[in-house]
Amino acid sequence: MKTLKQICLVWVFILLLPIYISAQDGRQRDYRTIVADGLAQLPISETEKRNKVMLELVNTGDKGMEMMAGMLLPADKGRNATVEYAISGVVGYATIAGNKEQREAVRKGLISSIDICKDNTNRAFLLSQLQLCSTPDNIPVFIKYIGDSYLADYAIRGLVATPGSEAALLELIKKKEISPKILAHAAYESKLKEAEPFLLEWSEAADADTRKAIFKALSVCGSSASLKTLSAAAKEEGYEWSKDKEATAAYLNLLDNLIENGERERAVKAVKKLLKNDKAYLRGAALDIILLAQGAEGMPYVRSALRDRDIEVRNGALHSVSAFADDKVYATVAGWIPSLSDEARIDVINWLGSRHAASQVSAIIEAVRSGNDMVAAAGIAAAGRIGGQEALNELTAQLGGRHAELAAKAMLTFNGDIKEGVKVALNGNADTRIQALGLCSKRRINDVSGQVFAMLQSETPDIREAAYKALPNVVTSGDADRLSDLLEKSDKRHISHLQHALKNAINGQTPQEQCKIVESYMAKSAFPALYYPILAQTNTDEAVKVLNKEFTVKGDNAAFQSLLTINNPKMMDALFRIASQKPALKDQALERYIPLVSKSSLKSGRKLQLYQQALNLNPSVKVQKQTLKALAGIRKYPSLMLVSKYLNRSETAAEAAAAVKTIVAKSDERLGGDSVKIILEKTREVYKTLPGADAGYAVDEITNLLSKLLSAPIFVLPEEEKKQGFEVLFDGTSLHKWTGNKSSYVIENGNIYVSAGYGSGGNLYTQKEYSDFVLRFEFCFDREGVNNGIGIRTPMGVDAAYHGMEIQILDHDAPIYKGLHEYQQHGSVYGIIPAKRVKFGPNGTWNVEEIRAVGDHITVTVNGEVILDGNIRTACKGHNVSKDGSKRNPYTVDHLNHPGLFNKKGHIGLCGHGAGIRFRNMRVLDLSK
Numbered sequence: 001m002k003t004l005k006q007i008c009l010v011w012v013f014i015l016l017l018p019i020y021i022s023a024q025d026g027r028q029r030d031y032r033t034i035v036a037d038g039l040a041q042l043p044i045s046e047t048e049k050r051n052k053v054m055l056e057l058v059n060t061g062d063k064g065m066e067m068m069a070g071m072l073l074p075a076d077k078g079r080n081a082t083v084e085y086a087i088s089g090v091v092g093y094a095t096i097a098g099n100k101e102q103r104e105a106v107r108k109g110l111i112s113s114i115d116i117c118k119d120n121t122n123r124a125f126l127l128s129q130l131q132l133c134s135t136p137d138n139i140p141v142f143i144k145y146i147g148d149s150y151l152a153d154y155a156i157r158g159l160v161a162t163p164g165s166e167a168a169l170l171e172l173i174k175k176k177e178i179s180p181k182i183l184a185h186a187a188y189e190s191k192l193k194e195a196e197p198f199l200l201e202w203s204e205a206a207d208a209d210t211r212k213a214i215f216k217a218l219s220v221c222g223s224s225a226s227l228k229t230l231s232a233a234a235k236e237e238g239y240e241w242s243k244d245k246e247a248t249a250a251y252l253n254l255l256d257n258l259i260e261n262g263e264r265e266r267a268v269k270a271v272k273k274l275l276k277n278d279k280a281y282l283r284g285a286a287l288d289i290i291l292l293a294q295g296a297e298g299m300p301y302v303r304s305a306l307r308d309r310d311i312e313v314r315n316g317a318l319h320s321v322s323a324f325a326d327d328k329v330y331a332t333v334a335g336w337i338p339s340l341s342d343e344a345r346i347d348v349i350n351w352l353g354s355r356h357a358a359s360q361v362s363a364i365i366e367a368v369r370s371g372n373d374m375v376a377a378a379g380i381a382a383a384g385r386i387g388g389q390e391a392l393n394e395l396t397a398q399l400g401g402r403h404a405e406l407a408a409k410a411m412l413t414f415n416g417d418i419k420e421g422v423k424v425a426l427n428g429n430a431d432t433r434i435q436a437l438g439l440c441s442k443r444r445i446n447d448v449s450g451q452v453f454a455m456l457q458s459e460t461p462d463i464r465e466a467a468y469k470a471l472p473n474v475v476t477s478g479d480a481d482r483l484s485d486l487l488e489k490s491d492k493r494h495i496s497h498l499q500h501a502l503k504n505a506i507n508g509q510t511p512q513e514q515c516k517i518v519e520s521y522m523a524k525s526a527f528p529a530l531y532y533p534i535l536a537q538t539n540t541d542e543a544v545k546v547l548n549k550e551f552t553v554k555g556d557n558a559a560f561q562s563l564l565t566i567n568n569p570k571m572m573d574a575l576f577r578i579a580s581q582k583p584a585l586k587d588q589a590l591e592r593y594i595p596l597v598s599k600s601s602l603k604s605g606r607k608l609q610l611y612q613q614a615l616n617l618n619p620s621v622k623v624q625k626q627t628l629k630a631l632a633g634i635r636k637y638p639s640l641m642l643v644s645k646y647l648n649r650s651e652t653a654a655e656a657a658a659a660v661k662t663i664v665a666k667s668d669e670r671l672g673g674d675s676v677k678i679i680l681e682k683t684r685e686v687y688k689t690l691p692g693a694d695a696g697y698a699v700d701e702i703t704n705l706l707s708k709l710l711s712a713p714i715f716v717l718p719e720e721e722k723k724q725g726f727e728v729l730f731d732g733t734s735l736h737k738w739t740g741n742k743s744s745y746v747i748e749n750g751n752i753y754v755s756a757g758y759g760s761g762g763n764l765y766t767q768k769e770y771s772d773f774v775l776r777f778e779f780c781f782d783r784e785g786v787n788n789g790i791g792i793r794t795p796m797g798v799d800a801a802y803h804g805m806e807i808q809i810l811d812h813d814a815p816i817y818k819g820l821h822e823y824q825q826h827g828s829v830y831g832i833i834p835a836k837r838v839k840f841g842p843n844g845t846w847n848v849e850e851i852r853a854v855g856d857h858i859t860v861t862v863n864g865e866v867i868l869d870g871n872i873r874t875a876c877k878g879h880n881v882s883k884d885g886s887k888r889n890p891y892t893v894d895h896l897n898h899p900g901l902f903n904k905k906g907h908i909g910l911c912g913h914g915a916g917i918r919f920r921n922m923r924v925l926d927l928s929k
């Protein structure tokens with residue numbers, strides 16, 4: 001049922017429009033009524049209903065499109081979110097699902113609307129929509145607006161995106177009636193080779209910015225005819241490589257393209273001149289191009305590069321060789337080792353090892369035996385990577401020498417089975433045996449248990465101690481009785497080793513079988529307490545019963561200590577009883593009791609009761625704090641009431657405040673009323689007394705919680721943020737401060753709901769650009785595995801992660817991200833600085849985030865916890881792009897170039913990578929003012 005406001009809005013739209021004679025639909029509605037009815041229903045979250053409305057709007061044809069376009073208001077006059085949503089939806093629907101006539105009608109309506117519209121922002125929006133569905137017939141429309149200073153950029157983008165526009169674009173380039181910079185960019189985007197002569201002509205008199213655009217275009221459009229111009233420009237810039245000097249990058253890219261286009265000889269001839277340049281990255285890039293062109297024929301150049309003084313040139317050369325390396329190439333490179341410097345020898349050995357060049361194992365063994373410790377260390381590591389019997393024999397021989405620890409480390413990561421080598425080493429000298437025992441333990445080689453048992457009796461103390469340390473990881477199920485005998489006779493120093501060994505020996509049995517075995521040993525033992533820790537590891541009900549009895553009847557403290565290690569729900573009752581009856585052991589028992597309750601499968605109501613009964617025992621402040629943290633996981637009203645009692649105690653106020661904030665912010669229930677308001681206000685006062693930035697963030701978060709508690713229909717800044725100068729970016733009702741893809745970023749129930757796939761339809765950007773700022777917002781995942789990002793200081797229409805910065809938004813606990821890199825975790829500056837891993841609540845839980853960008857310093861805070869606080873320039877040692885101009889950058893954690901990382905300013909963007917995330921309460925503080 002429509003609200004009165006919606007009905008009034010519909011009729012205002014109808015009355016303001018000219019009256020047309022038009023066709024009616026099956027319900028006798030003309031296009032004006034259909035449009036008005038459709039707008040009144042938007043936005044719609046359900047796909048089926050949304051598609052139905054969009055179909056109706058599409059069927060209104062060009063008149064309907066003109067009507068909606070006519071409703072667009074200037075940005076300072078009103079909000080266009082619903083109308084823009086409708087227009088974008090119609091264009092998308094017509095393009096994907098509509099028939100030819102429908103698409104043509106939509107295009108016709110857009111074209112006429114652009115002509116009629118007087119507001120530049122709205123005309124730009126309409127042009128961007130036409131771009132999504134344009135055909136060659138629409139080329140004249142874009143050309144018409146290319147001369148408009150405001151619309152030129154949108155028009156040229158539309159032209160480039162339109163199929164079959166190459167001829168028209170070339171004609172524009174020939175006439176040069178608009179900015180050469182814009183035309184050069186268009187040539188670059190369309191890779192228009194016919195533009196080359198014009199670009200070369202323009203470059204002679206162009207200003208610096210235009211020259212950069214021209215050089216970039218020539219790098220993809222050019223032929224050998226462009227070599228002279230780009231070569232001269234790169235030389236003029238001193239072959240420097242920076243944001244302001246891009247001629248070298250364009251020149252090298254052109255050489256790459258010449259090779260791909262069959263002009264290899266020209267490219268190689270040109271690039272040879274750079275091999276003796278004093279800049280290492282240029283020498284490396286030149287060699288890379290030569291090898292791309294010549295393959296194995298270019299190996300003489302590789303040999304020269306291996307004599308280079310710069311390690312990056314040497315390793316860059318070897319990396320390039322990897323593309324075509326085979327046993328013949330490995331033999332050639334290995335043959336150069338004697339003539340190389342020690343530094344270059346290490347590089348080659350490391351490379352052979354990383355390539356698993358088994359055919360060169362003799363060269364690796366020779367390196368292992370080198371008198372140079374660094375060369376020998378590289379050889380040892382390479383032998384481990386290559387594997388094979390010869391390498392194993394050599395590493396085994398090294399276990400008793402000066403490189404014993406390096407050899408043992410290499411054997412731990414050995415490419416193959418080291419068992420036979422370890423068996424040989426166990427018969428070596430004392431030093432070799434000690435290293436071998438360590439390997440037995442770490443690699444869990446259990447068929448040498450007999451030898452290890454024998455060494456427990458060694459006359460050499462170091463061998464004896466190494467054998468005891470190794471024993472737990474080499475025993476078998478058949479060793480249990482032998483271990484029990486040793487345990488009965490052991491001195492105190494070795495009891496823990498033998499207990500651990502016995503645990504592992506019986507670990508293959510079921511818990512019940514393990515319990516019976518241990519009880520049988522206890523029954524025969526003069527010292528049954530020796531077996532308490534082993535019995536406890538079974539985690540069985542019987543273990544709880546036996547150890548509890550031993551403690552209760554005998555008062556055996558060893559039994560109590562073992563009870564504390566049992567992971568069994570029945571321990572909750574036992575521990576609480578001990579805490580109630582034994583004041584001296586109360587805190588120890590409760591410290592174990594609380595996590596057992598937390599991890600149990602009990603319902604939240606029962607857990608609450610158990611926590612409360614623990615607090616009723618008046619435990620230590622440490623246990624009170626532990627319990628308050630556990631109560632934060634029960635996001636219900638009774639839990640809130642219990643936690644609030646501890647706000648008035650100075651020792652527990654901080655933990656109680658954190659629990660209150662979590663319970664209210666993340667509760668599935670709508671917690672409200674005067675009592676909740678009073679608790680939140682008290683919590684805010686507590687945070688005001690606490691030190692640190694996190695406390696300040698918490699004050700802001702609680703202020704927001706209080707504002708939500710009052711059920712404000714529109715997000716309003718807290719007073720403190722108003723004083724600080726924050727600006728609301730999204731108040732729950734409008735996207736008028738945003739631009740871009742408003743069809744995949746829509747308003748639903750006061751939230752921005754994202755349905756955009758990666759690279760699909762573009763991102764959503766703030767209209768304004770920001771340099772230094774504080775961005776605050778809330779987000780929640782409504783499905784598992786959501787992947788998104790917040791772009792900062794980013795241009796529009798690019799991949800923010802590389803051409804700006806992207807702060808990762810990711811449900812990283814989802815099983816599909818099991819192998820996730822640290823720099824991909826939520827809150828990371830993608831590819832640059834990994835964030836501390838944060839644990840999210842269930843899907844649907846709202847989380848609070850702040851992104852602070854001040855110069856090169858980025859701070860990310862989630863739910864009051866700082867998870868990233870770092871300097872982007874320090875993180876990559878000032879090298880956001882590789883020094884040698886290659887695509888691999890050793891200074892960034894993802895080893896990729898990030899050319900926009902040091903942008904001084906740019907847009908804030910929502911970077912959609914798929915559906916399933918919501919944002920709300922977005923606001924920003926511009927720190928550059």
